[in-house]
Amino acid sequence: MAAEGPGFKSAKANINLSTAELALDHYVAVTTEGESAGVEQLFAEDFNQKIQSSNAQSHSRDAVVKSLKKQKGERLNCAVSTDIIEESADYMVAKVTLKFENFTKADLVTLEREGNKWKVSKSINSYK
Numbered sequence: 001m002a003a004e005g006p007g008f009k010s011a012k013a014n015i016n017l018s019t020a021e022l023a024l025d026h027y028v029a030v031t032t033e034g035e036s037a038g039v040e041q042l043f044a045e046d047f048n049q050k051i052q053s054s055n056a057q058s059h060s061r062d063a064v065v066k067s068l069k070k071q072k073g074e075r076l077n078c079a080v081s082t083d084i085i086e087e088s089a090d091y092m093v094a095k096v097t098l099k100f101e102n103f104t105k106a107d108l109v110t111l112e113r114e115g116n117k118w119k120v121s122k123s124i125n126s127y128k
Contacts, residue, residue: 015041020092020111023118024082027109028096032080036072039065044112044119052126064123077101089113104128 015038017023026042029035047061059067079099086093090113098105110122 014038017041017117017119020087020113020118023111023120024084024092024094024096024109027111027120028080028082030068031096031107032076032078032098034071034074036069039068041117042120044114044121047119047121047123049123049125052124078105092118 015026017026017038023042026035026038030039030042043061043065045061047064049059049064051057051059076098077100081097081099083095083097084092085095085108092111094109094111096107096109098107104127106126106128108122108124109120111118112121
């Protein structure tokens, strides 16, 4: 009960990113469930996001973090699946598929170990 005392919510969240799987799970929670705790911890300093479409776009780490913080508490109405494409001791590539009613978003996510934590270093999105 002491953890729920005054100031508890304002304390910086310490998210467990000790494995690639935990980091990937947190990435999915942040991008689809409106989770905002630990957003800054999750992304590598050189993170970038690319959106492949007729109007290709690229977004910096700061822009993505800012956008995700604005979506705090917003859950996407979609089915989510994750597939690990490649994995090594310090590197993982996963495909996160978000199936909405009228379209599907595929997100290729690259995670890298930085010290004893895993971070998302790249995200490439496409839509069908």
